[in-house]
Amino acid sequence: MKTTGTLPPEGSAAALDGGHALPVRQWPITLVLAVAVFGLAITFAGGFKVGLLTVGASLLLGAVLRLVLPEVGMLAVRSRFTDVTVLSVLGAVIVLLTLVAQPDPWLQLPLLDNIGQLIGRQRH
Incomplete structure (x- = not known):
């Protein structure tokens, strides 16, 4: 069965006109991917937490860009609400x-400590 008549998601037009090179026209997804790759490079270089915070920040940056920009090109996958969520x-x-x-968490959540204790008790 062939799907016909599907529409592109709202805001999926290129961020800039065709007079620019593809990575420049698609600068929102290029920026998000560049920040994510930078975070992965930091992680592989030994900065586990800083690198993964950068990867998480790249996704949050993508959410903000999708929310505030009218056209984001390939960053638009589904509806604006779904993409941002x-x-x-x-x-x-x-x-x-x-x-x-x-080791050495930067944020202490007592709830997680309690869950860990409950799991430890169930194993014995």
Whole structure:
């Protein structure tokens, strides 16, 4: 079965006109991917938490760009609401998990300590 008549998502037109090179026309997704790759490079170089915070920040940056810009090119995948929600949740989860990662978490959440104790009790 062939799908016909599908429309592109709202805001999926290129951010700049055709007179510019492709990466420049698609600067929102290029920027988000560049920040994410930079974060991965930091992570692989040994900066685990800083690198993953940068990756999470790149997703949050994508959410902000999708929310405020009228045209974002390939950064638009679904509706504006869905794109912003998914990017925000994924970015926030990566940032939160990075902040509570062991050893020496930068953020202490007593709820997570209690969950860890409950899991430890169930194993014995």
